[in-house]
Amino acid sequence: FGQIQARFFIPPGGGANFFIGSWVEYISGKVFFTTCSDLNMLKKLKSAERLFLLIKKQFPLNVSSVSKGKIFNEMQRLVNDDPESWLSAISIWKNLLELDAKEDKLSQRDANPLKRKVEENDIINPKKLKTKQMQELQESRECQLEKQTDEATVEQGDFLTNREKSQEAFQNDAVKAVAAPNQKDLTFRVSCRCSGSVAKTFTAQEVGRVIGIALMKQFGWKADLRNPNLEIFIHLNDIYSVVGIPVFRVPLASRAYIKTAGLRSTIAWAMASLAEIKAGAFVLDPMCGLGTILLEAAKEWPDVYYVGADVSDSQLLGACDNLKAAGLQDKIELLKVSVIELPLPSESVDIIISDIPFGKKKKYSCRLPFFVRVLRVGGTIVLLLSEDHHRRLQDCERGGIPWNSKGSHTDEPGIEKCLNPGEKTDLSDTVSSSAETSGQGDLDKMPPFGSLVPVDRYGVSLGRTGAFICRYRKSPSSAASRLAAVSRFQSSQGSCTALKAVVSGSR
Amino acid sequence: MKLLTHNLLSSHVRGVGPRGFPLRLQATEVRINPVEFNPDFVARMIPKLHLVEVPKGPIEGYEHDEKFLRQMHHVLLEVDVLEGTLQCPESGRLFPISRGIPNMLLSDEETET
Numbered sequence: 001f002g003q004i005q006a007r008f009f010i011p012p013g014g015g016a017n018f019f020i021g022s023w024v025e026y027i028s029g030k031v032f033f034t035t036c037s038d039l040n041m042l043k044k045l046k047s048a049e050r051l052f053l054l055i056k057k058q059f060p061l062n063v064s065s066v067s068k069g070k071i072f073n074e075m076q077r078l079v080n081d082d083p084e085s086w087l088s089a090i091s092i093w094k095n096l097l098e099l100d101a102k103e104d105k106l107s108q109r110d111a112n113p114l115k116r117k118v119e120e121n122d123i124i125n126p127k128k129l130k131t132k133q134m135q136e137l138q139e140s141r142e143c144q145l146e147k148q149t150d151e152a153t154v155e156q157g158d159f160l161t162n163r164e165k166s167q168e169a170f171q172n173d174a175v176k177a178v179a180a181p182n183q184k185d186l187t188f189r190v191s192c193r194c195s196g197s198v199a200k201t202f203t204a205q206e207v208g209r210v211i212g213i214a215l216m217k218q219f220g221w222k223a224d225l226r227n228p229n230l231e232i233f234i235h236l237n238d239i240y241s242v243v244g245i246p247v248f249r250v251p252l253a254s255r256a257y258i259k260t261a262g263l264r265s266t267i268a269w270a271m272a273s274l275a276e277i278k279a280g281a282f283v284l285d286p287m288c289g290l291g292t293i294l295l296e297a298a299k300e301w302p303d304v305y306y307v308g309a310d311v312s313d314s315q316l317l318g319a320c321d322n323l324k325a326a327g328l329q330d331k332i333e334l335l336k337v338s339v340i341e342l343p344l345p346s347e348s349v350d351i352i353i354s355d356i357p358f359g360k361k362k363k364y365s366c367r368l369p370f371f372v373r374v375l376r377v378g379g380t381i382v383l384l385l386s387e388d389h390h391r392r393l394q395d396c397e398r399g400g401i402p403w404n405s406k407g408s409h410t411d412e413p414g415i416e417k418c419l420n421p422g423e424k425t426d427l428s429d430t431v432s433s434s435a436e437t438s439g440q441g442d443l444d445k446m447p448p449f450g451s452l453v454p455v456d457r458y459g460v461s462l463g464r465t466g467a468f469i470c471r472y473r474k475s476p477s478s479a480a481s482r483l484a485a486v487s488r489f490q491s492s493q494g495s496c497t498a499l500k501a502v503v504s505g506s507r
Numbered sequence: 508m509k510l511l512t513h514n515l516l517s518s519h520v521r522g523v524g525p526r527g528f529p530l531r532l533q534a535t536e537v538r539i540n541p542v543e544f545n546p547d548f549v550a551r552m553i554p555k556l557h558l559v560e561v562p563k564g565p566i567e568g569y570e571h572d573e574k575f576l577r578q579m580h581h582v583l584l585e586v587d588v589l590e591g592t593l594q595c596p597e598s599g600r601l602f603p604i605s606r607g608i609p610n611m612l613l614s615d616e617e618t619e620t
Contacts, residue, residue, distance in 0.1 A: 279547065279548065279551065280547070280548060280550075280551025280552065282555060303545055303547065303548045305511065305552060305555075307512065311612060316608055317606075320606065320607075320608070330540060330542050330584070333508065333509060333511075333512045334607070334608045335512075335516075335608065335609055335611060336608055336609065336610040336611065336612055337609075337610075337611040337612060338612060338613075341519040341611075341613055342519075343516045343517050343518065343519050343527075343611050344515055344516070344517070345515065345517065345528075345557070348515060348555065
């Protein structure tokens with residue numbers, strides 16, 4: 001479960017541009033929108049955790065000065081006030097799934113899926129279906145795109161407990177799930193999430209039970225907790241009451257092409273998207289772990305040179321596995337190397353994207369300047385930083401202290417300008433004066449290459465913890481360009497002849 | 508490890524500096540992988556390479572020379588070194604390549620800070 005700020009959805013030229021929809025609104029981790037896209041398109045949404053078809057969205061329940069019984073009545077009204085909206089939503093959901101199942105069958109049957117699909121589609125005339133869908137959708141039925149929010153009051157455990165407890169209540173009525181052609185024969189399960197003041201008054205189980213009983217009474221459906229036809233998702237908090245149907249059984253965040261995910265794929269994709277990867281770019285992840293970020297990026301922006309580096313054998317093996325499983329081994333190169341000694345030429349990399357390992361060890365944030373060296377001027381860095389790391393960097397930026405400081409705020413005037421864009425400061429002064437505070441060997445000779453200009457940052461939720469995606473750009477500085485000229489190594493004669501030899505040799 | 512990558516790697520052994528390039532490659536196991544030819548991509552990679560003295564004349568307009576691009580494509584992207592070593596030309600330090608991944612971790616003493 002994770003929360004991503006809506007700004008990722010407004011594509012910076014990135015992945016969501018295939019997505020045809022109109023924004024309705026963004027509230028607290030959920031994005032509500034209307035769309036005419038079919039499931040195939042919706043499946044491609046990359047920065048969303050889950051997708052729901054909206055049944056109801058309305059004002060939050062007032063739990064303050066009213067009796068519990070009255071609030072239960074309010075909840076029942078979610079079902080009873082407008083049963084039509086439930087039935088239409090369910091019929092749309094069925095249509096979506098049927099259409100999707102047909103397309104799946106077609107593509108499975110085919111030797112040449114693309115060609116056959118077009119022909120078959122003509123026969124079935126899905127255009128008609130789609131028009132109908134659009135009409136229904138436009139009659140103010142909204143598809144709800146949901147990123148699960150992490151409001152601390154509700155544990156994931158609640159979600160499961162809800163099912164268990166409801167199981168006791170509904171044991172007598174539970175039936176085996178059957179694909180029900182008729183709405184009357186639907187089996188269902190209610191999943192409920194409460195947060196804010198609602199959660200203080202009710203448990204998710206109580207709410208689930210009330211809604212479940214109301215549904216049974218209203219529509220005659222049977223409850224099935226193991227394998228229902230239909231899942232109903234309810235989220236009650238201080239901002240809204242939302243009811244929806246999960247569109248896919250498997251969350252969007254779970255990718256078919258990723259064997260073992262490290263970082264959650266939605267965040268990895270969002271980071272890659274923010275990096276504005278262009279064709280022909282050289283993209284580096286200097287702490288790639290299992291390679292999740294590179295996988296998401298290579299999947300979406302394939303005509304790019306990707307390199308992942310890590311010090312851990314087991315992580316690199318896992319990354320290798322992941323690459324093979326995704327069919328991306330030709331797109332992503334791996335190196336076993338440390339961030340502090342990247343064996344790459346200065347200013348050779350266009351984009352760096354990395355999930356900085358969390359934890360209290362300051363060494364990780366202190367390593368950042370090392371990979372700044374390999375980044376070209378004007379290049380972009382997108383990092384996932386823990387709240388700690390982020391705070392430290394903010395302190396550095398505010399106090400004008402370069403990142404290699406251990407957080408002591410020295411107020412030497414020269415340092416002030418260190419991280420400001422456009423200022424031609426001699427960085428070598430600032431580095432030597434702050435390095436003494438660190439006490440770590442690497443830092444004493446920190447290469448002062450360029451200055452990083454913060455572009456923007458986004459708070460994200462990783463479930464139990466929060467983090468920040470921070471984007472920086474490398475700006476030129478006079479000290480940096482001098483030093484870069486010195487350290488960028490010259491090719492020796494050897495390299496050119498070697499290449500020529502291989503070219504002619506391979507004939 | 509593709510040869511494109513080899514072209515961009517240099518040794519970071521202490522004191523070596525710019526003489527740590529190019530790494531001498533000895534391959535014991537090589538695989539040729541067919542990779543889809545994308546002329547635009549290859550053309551964009553060429554300026555990143557460390558080629559000495561790009562002669563004027565024949566190389567101008569290389570982006571449109573399909574024969575040349577195909578050659579470069581094959582060399583840079585289709586040759587995959589699975590096992591072998593890279594050697595720092597200055598210090599002689601050997602870096603093994605295993606399962607296609609070069610190991611260039613240096614010990615503390617070797618590290619160029």
